[in-house]
Amino acid sequence: MFEYVPWWAGSLGLAGVGVGTVWGLGRTLGVSGSVARVLDWRGDLARQKAEAAFEAMNSAQLRAAMLAATAAEFGIDAVKPPEEPEPIAHFEVAKTDPWTVHAAFLAMLVVGGLVGALIKGQAGIRTTYAASFSALFPSPVVQFMVLAVGGFCVGVGTRMAGGCTSGLGLSGCSRLSKAGFIGTACFLGLAMAFTLLLRSVLL
Amino acid sequence: MFPLFKMESLLKVWKVNYCEADYNKCVRYQKNTCGEDIPKNLLPNGRMLGEPLSGGGNNKK
Known part of the structure; x- marks a missing residue:
C-alpha cells in the first residue's frame, strides 16, 4: 500500500500551484487546456504570426486597417469620419502563452x-x-478497450466542459466560478456514485 | 480587439451588426463557446485585422 503525504500538505501544494500559475503566468491552471494547446x-x-504582424502596427495603421475592414464588411457608407478626432487607446489585452x-x-x-516516486523509492x-x-474486467483485451474508451471520453468530455479536474475543480472553484462549481459537482458526484x-x- | 477599439466609432458598427444583432454568427463568439483561443486581431466576420482583404468573407455591400 502506498504511503501518502498528509492531506494538508497536498492541499497546500495544489493551492500553491494554482495561485502560482495565476501570479506567474497570468492565467488559470488547466491540464486539459494545456494538452489541447x-x-x-x-x-x-x-496565431502568434498573425498577432505579431498586428502588434507591430502603429496607431495610424491600425485605424486604416479597421476602416478598410469595416468598409469591406458593411460598405463604404458605414465608415463615417467622426465629428471629433478619436484617440486610439492601446490597452493590455488577455495574455496568451505559446x-x-x-x-x-x-x-x-x-x-x-x-522525482517524487524516486524520492519515496516507488x-x-x-x-x-x-x-x-482486474476483478471487474478479467480479460486483458477488455481491460485495454475499457481504458481506451474511458480515455477517449475523458478527452472529449473535458473539451466539451471547458476543463478537467484542475481547470474546473482547482481553478474554477477557487475563483468562485459557477461553471467550476457545477462541473466539479457533476464529475465528482458521478464518480462517487459510480464507485x-x-x-x-x-462486494 | 474590443479593448483596443473601445474609443472608436468604428467599433459601434460591428457591435450593432454582431454583438447586438445575431451574435451566433460572430466568429469570436463561436470560438469562445468552443473553448478556443481568440486571436487579438480576429474580427467578428472571421477575418484577421491587418491581413489583406482579398478572398472570401461575409461582405454585405
Missing part, C-alpha cells in the same frame, strides 16, 4: 511525479492493474 501547436504558431509553455508545464508534471513500471479493476455502484457489484 500543445496538440494544436500549428494553430498556435499561426504552446511551448504548455508543453513545458506538461513535461514537468511527468518529471515531478517521477519508481517503477507497473504492468498490473488495481485488483478491483459506490461498483463496490456494491464487487
Whole structure:
C-alpha cells in the first residue's frame, strides 16, 4: 500500500500551484487546456504570426486597417469620419502563452511525479492493474478497450466542459466560478456514485 | 480587439451588426463557446485585422 503525504500538505501544494500559475503566468491552471494547446501547436504558431504582424502596427495603421475592414464588411457608407478626432487607446489585452509553455508545464508534471516516486523509492513500471479493476474486467483485451474508451471520453468530455479536474475543480472553484462549481459537482458526484455502484457489484 | 477599439466609432458598427444583432454568427463568439483561443486581431466576420482583404468573407455591400 502506498504511503501518502498528509492531506494538508497536498492541499497546500495544489493551492500553491494554482495561485502560482495565476501570479506567474497570468492565467488559470488547466491540464486539459494545456494538452489541447500543445496538440494544436500549428494553430498556435499561426496565431502568434498573425498577432505579431498586428502588434507591430502603429496607431495610424491600425485605424486604416479597421476602416478598410469595416468598409469591406458593411460598405463604404458605414465608415463615417467622426465629428471629433478619436484617440486610439492601446490597452493590455488577455495574455496568451505559446504552446511551448504548455508543453513545458506538461513535461514537468511527468518529471515531478517521477522525482517524487524516486524520492519515496516507488519508481517503477507497473504492468498490473488495481485488483478491483482486474476483478471487474478479467480479460486483458477488455481491460485495454475499457481504458481506451474511458480515455477517449475523458478527452472529449473535458473539451466539451471547458476543463478537467484542475481547470474546473482547482481553478474554477477557487475563483468562485459557477461553471467550476457545477462541473466539479457533476464529475465528482458521478464518480462517487459510480464507485459506490461498483463496490456494491464487487462486494 | 474590443479593448483596443473601445474609443472608436468604428467599433459601434460591428457591435450593432454582431454583438447586438445575431451574435451566433460572430466568429469570436463561436470560438469562445468552443473553448478556443481568440486571436487579438480576429474580427467578428472571421477575418484577421491587418491581413489583406482579398478572398472570401461575409461582405454585405
